[in-house]
Amino acid sequence: MNRFREMEVFLAVAQAGSLAAAARAVGLSTATVMRTLATLEARLNATLLLRGARGTDLSPAGMLFAASCRQILEGVEQAERSATGQHARPAGQLTLSAPLLMSHQVFTPVVLDYLAAYPEVSIATETREDLPRLVEDGIDVALVVGHLPDSSGFAVAVGAVAPIVCAAPAYLQQWGRPLSPDDLAAHQTIATSSTGHVVEWRFRGEHGVRLIRPAPRLNCTTQQAAIRAAIAGLGLVRCMSHEVHHELQTGLLVPVLSDFALPSLPAHLIYREGRRAAARTRTFIDFSAPLLRAHPALQQA
Structure with missing residues (x-):
């Protein structure tokens, strides 16, 4: 098997994460894929794949080699497209x-x-x-x-997004609008954080960044869930402006504490x-x- 084909086989294994899946992708038997990898590792005198019960992972050397193989194979594909006049027509x-x-x-x-x-x-x-x-x-x-x-x-720069704190109009009608980060202690908040991590909200303060650690009424594992809870009126949520663009446009959520927001x-x-x-x-x-x-x-x- 030539070196070009060896790179194709190795890259298939790296992307699939298993020898059997890679073999199906390249149309070879699993035994042939294993022999190809063994030959490649022997020639390079390096361990490229770490084999385990759950499949294969790339070693540090394998990660570098996979990146190089991808560049080489894409270069060959581009050269072939150029030779056949396809380089000017987007395809693939x-x-x-x-x-x-x-x-x-x-x-x-x-x-x-x-x-x-x-x-x-x-x-x-x-x-x-x-x-x-x-x-x-x-x-x-x-x-x-x-x-x-x-x-x-x-x-290529395409714009900017800003950190924002917002809540549903019904929540603000019931609990009032916070006028400074200090007011958050009297409000219900919704947070997104991993288990065991302290929730920290950052604001612009008089002497730099000001750190507030609210006690969330609800702690979600995803920002999407936290935003949905805020729409339902449970409390205040802190997120990025693009994450609630539709909700702000339609009035489902209302921004607060804008004067204390950090830069975009x-x-x-x-x-x-x-x-x-x-x-x-x-x-x-x-x-x-x-x-x-x-x-x-x-x-x-």
């Missing part, structure tokens, strides 16, 4: 990621419009709150919120390879960036 699969509620409120309509405009492209989406590793995670374009490290690749956080589309990116990636950036900038959920600086 595009993998996108965005935070869950950003996807619901903002991103999905843009994705659907892009698919309508480029019928030869298919899209796979995933939701994640952390900053993705584009190469290692196999993501072409990610919509991310927050300040970017220098290693995040190419980035930037939102970016990040991608890899710049001008060398595949046509589907470049066209998605060019298509989606203006639409995102025009979306009312994303503030403009």
Whole structure:
């Protein structure tokens, strides 16, 4: 088996997480996949996969090798498209990621419009709150919120979102509107946190960031559940503005303590390879960036 095919087999195992699933994906027997991996590890003198009862995981060396294999195989695919004149016509699969509620409120309509405009492209989406590793995670374009490290690749600014505290009008009618963070002690709050973690809400104070630790009436594992509880009138919730854009627009929720909000956080589309990116990636950036900038959920600086 040549080295190109070995990389394809290894990458299939890395993505599938099991030898049997990878074998089905590449049309080989499980025994052949195992022999291929053994030959590859012997030639490289490195352990690429950690095998366990629940499947396979990448070793540190395997993670680096998988990223390199993905780049090489994508480069070969791009070269073949270029040789056949396909480089100018967007086609193939595009993998996108965005935070869950950003996807619901903002991103999905843009994705659907892009698919309508480029019928030869298919899209796979995933939701994640952390900053993705584009190469290692196999993501072409990610919509991310927050300040970017220098290693995040190419980035296009599309706006900003702000931290916000809000509640249902019925709750505010019953409990009153808090006028300062100190008033939160007399209010019911809804929080999102992992078990055992102290809830902390941050506000702009006279001498910098002010930390408030409310005692939540309800503690949820997801922001979506906390927002739904706030809509039902249970109490105040702290979230990001894009996460409740629809609810604010329709009056289901009302913002409070706006004078004490921390500065907004930037939102970016990040991608890899710049001008060398595949046509589907470049066209998605060019298509989606203006639409995102025009979306009312994303503030403009």
